[in-house]
Amino acid sequence: MAKDSSFRSELRDFIGFVARPRLAPRLPGRHAGNGWWEDWFPSVSFGRLLKWACFLWAVNIVFLGPIAVTAAGLGGATHRLDINNIPWLQALLWAPVVEELVFRYGLRRIAQAWWLVPAAVAAMFMGPKWSAVMLLTAIFAICWLPYLLGMAYTRRSLPWRYRIRYRRWFPWAFHVASLTFAAVHLYNFNLHSTPLWLMPLLVLPQWLTGMVLGWLRVKRGIGASILLHGIFNGGPLLLVWLVLRFAPEMAV
Numbered sequence: 096m097a098k099d100s101s102f103r104s105e106l107r108d109f110i111g112f113v114a115r116p117r118l119a120p121r122l123p124g125r126h127a128g129n130g131w132w133e134d135w136f137p138s139v140s141f142g143r144l145l146k147w148a149c150f151l152w153a154v155n156i157v158f159l160g161p162i163a164v165t166a167a168g169l170g171g172a173t174h175r176l177d178i179n180n181i182p183w184l185q186a187l188l189w190a191p192v193v194e195e196l197v198f199r200y201g202l203r204r205i206a207q208a209w210w211l212v213p214a215a216v217a218a219m220f221m222g223p224k225w226s227a228v229m230l231l232t233a234i235f236a237i238c239w240l241p242y243l244l245g246m247a248y249t250r251r252s253l254p255w256r257y258r259i260r261y262r263r264w265f266p267w268a269f270h271v272a273s274l275t276f277a278a279v280h281l282y283n284f285n286l287h288s289t290p291l292w293l294m295p296l297l298v299l300p301q302w303l304t305g306m307v308l309g310w311l312r313v314k315r316g317i318g319a320s321i322l323l324h325g326i327f328n329g330g331p332l333l334l335v336w337l338v339l340r341f342a343p344e345m346a347v
Contacts, residue, residue, distance in 0.1 A: 100124055102146045112310045116269040118203070118262060122314045131242055134203070137316035144319065148326040151307060155300040166296035170289030175282075178335050186332055189223040191324035192231065198276045198305065199312040199320050202268060205261055206253050211238070269309050276305035 100123040108122065124138050167173070196215035201208025214234050221227035253261065261268075277298040284297055295302075304327060312320035 102143065105143075105147075106150070108314070109307065109310050112314070113306055116266040116313075118265055118313060125315075134316040135318045137319040139315050139319050141322075144323045144326055147307060147311070147323055148330060151300075151304055151327055152330050154303060159299040159303060163297050163299055166293045167284070167289075170293040170297075171287045172284045172289045172293075172297060173287070174284055178339065181332050181336060183332065185223050186328040187325050190328060191321045193219045193227075194276065194279075195308065195312070195317060195321045195324055196234065198272045199309055200317050202265075202272065202309060202313055203317075207238070269306075269313075273302060273305040273309055276308075277302035 105122065125133060193215060197212060197219055200215070201212050204211070211234060214230060218227040218230045218234075221230070277295075280298045280301040281294055286294070289297070308320045308324055311323055
């Protein structure tokens with residue numbers, strides 16, 4: 096009998112995963128075959144990813160968002176986003192790809208993380224310009240060229256003793272990655288004189304989002320987390336664009 100793969104069952108799986116992060120088992124629906132291909136092109140529907148995005152939007156709007164707004168008001172922090180100059184390309188393409196490579200790729204591909212994560216961090220700090228695009232192109236080429244050529248490099252993994260050790264420390268890796276992902280988004284704010292104890296509250300939405308993306312990366316693949324990241328970023332920006340276009344007085 097096939098396992099239940101409903102959204103509700105995935106939500107239960109996510110909650111259990113956060114309480115006890117583990118590398119296995121995967122979610123149902125994964126095709127048998129080459130794991131490298133499935134990692135980048137996972138078997139998950141756009142509709143399921145949209146449900147997860149709606150879940151995140153709802154929790155952030157109803158619960159975490161108001162906490163962040165209150166913390167910003169108390170600390171005097173302001174958001175850097177210029178609503179009259181929405182960074183569509185950066186939000187929908189650049190940030191999802193670069194940030195997933197930095198914070199989530201190595202959760203499963205630890206044998207490649209030693210070189211890929213530093214290179215992706217460099218691209219992230221360089222920003223969306225040609226030099227960083229060339230660096231990302233090189234990262235993808237190093238990842239994919241051996242696979243396309245049928246070389247064994249892509250199938251190489253850590254020695255067994257290191258894999259056992261990493262499994263033991265994986266919960267720490269997952270939660271540190273999620274917290275670091277949230278902390279990086281403090282850059283989205285002009286913090287002014289915001290006290291340190293308020294700063295974590297400013298990025299509570301990113302913390303939850305980072306945990307969902309990390310769970311999805313482990314359970315489905317890096318391709319799924321990149322797609323969900325882009326969908327999640329696109330929702331608020333689309334709302335801002337609609338307000339500016341049809342109700343500009345609300346923006347003021």
